[in-house]
Amino acid sequence: MASPLILVVEDEPAVRDMIGLTLEQAGYEWVTAGDVPEARCRLADARPDLVLLDWMLPGQQSGLDFARQMRREELTRDLPVILLTARDAEDDKIRGLDVGADDYVTKPFSPRELLARIKALLRRSGQADDEDVISIGGLTLDSTSHRVLAGDENIALGPTEFKLLSFFIHHPDRVYSRDQLLDRVWGSNVYIDDRTVDVHVRRLRKALSPHGCDRLIQTVRGVGYRFSEH
Amino acid sequence: MASPLILVVEDEPAVRDMIGLTLEQAGYEWVTAGDVPEARCRLADARPDLVLLDWMLPGQQSGLDFARQMRREELTRDLPVILLTARDAEDDKIRGLDVGADDYVTKPFSPRELLARIKALLRRSGQADDEDVISIGGLTLDSTSHRVLAGDENIALGPTEFKLLSFFIHHPDRVYSRDQLLDRVWGSNVYIDDRTVDVHVRRLRKALSPHGCDRLIQTVRGVGYRFSEH
């Protein structure tokens, strides 16, 4: 995925810049909002991957209210939120989590701590996407029903082709050598010829080609194969 | 319905409390168990609507074993189970689902993710339980009158075929291995050969075929069988 975008909702410019600097150094993109109405705009136009939200904000609406509201709306329901607060009382923490924040950082906090929490949350939300049903490039693999669909048409695959596609679709945009594929799809300790992989790739491509999805499996000459939408 | 009751089987008090807090905030009631024997008691006296089950539990019996056992017993057979695990390997996921867990959450998980999966499962199981009469693909099963209809024609089935069809029709679009089917249709303490399932599937198909409904029972080679309209 491209570099994640983080929305920083914080009214104090000094704090804002400090956070921004930290984020930039870690390779994140970021946008800011100084109050709740502005934050709402950024949510809509910038579509951030995570929100850092100050507990105390100017205006009628506190950060807490805003967080609660985000949870109510479909578009923002699954957005990870980290609350920033000067307070440290257990009660507040519980109230914060109660409202739907995913994590909680107490000021003053170290850049390292902030980044660790951001990273953890982004990882988690990424995992949440990793469902039983996964779709890429018009191809859908459902491991619960053990099915592959191109659009809405069923594709019949043999067991090995199914496992191969399942591995590919869960590990896109990366080259794997034939040996690596043997290890991870067939399992370790198999005494099978490298070239057998070619044949199974061929079979998989053949099954996908009527739907134009064979382009997803790409040959990287001298190295192996890659599964990618591009 | 009253607020659903959730059994949390987890040996670490910290994790247990964290989950409990999440559940309370979402309006669920909950009880806990720290090991398998305790869980068995809670199942019997509290009658939960759903079980959150840690993969690794102290004692001789792992969470996995427990899940499997639950599937064999009449009273707990249809209880939704979500497996909690620290592991993330694809293989484990498959083994977990194989054993009969309905869903699978990897630690660390966000409260939101957990709640989403709980909600989805409760919705599913609620739907399934509500209906005495259930129809899919022109096939109607009426558990009250213990009858099966294709269109408006009665289909005569033996007891095992009826149970098998009943299980299938209540759990569509999902593959089940022969072992899982033995656990969930035949029940506990059976020492029956895998392949016997084939024979009963055959008998069921034969009974359904005059009405064209045999297509609903699909073979998933290398895995098991699936009941699906598509």
Add this chain to the structure above:
DNA sequence: TTACACTGTCATATATTTGTAATATAGCTG
């Protein structure tokens, strides 16, 4: 008791999948 329905196991028939090898094609280097 007989007649009958039902179940689980087995033997056999079919169907599908799999790894390998042979051959064709494509890509690269000089």
Add this chain to the structure above:
DNA sequence: CAGCTATATTACAAATATATGACAGTGTAA
């Protein structure tokens, strides 16, 4: 372009998995 290497494609026989039909043991109702 020639010569070399890597990949694609096809064919095939062995290995696997499933489907099917028959049978014997069980229990049940008449």
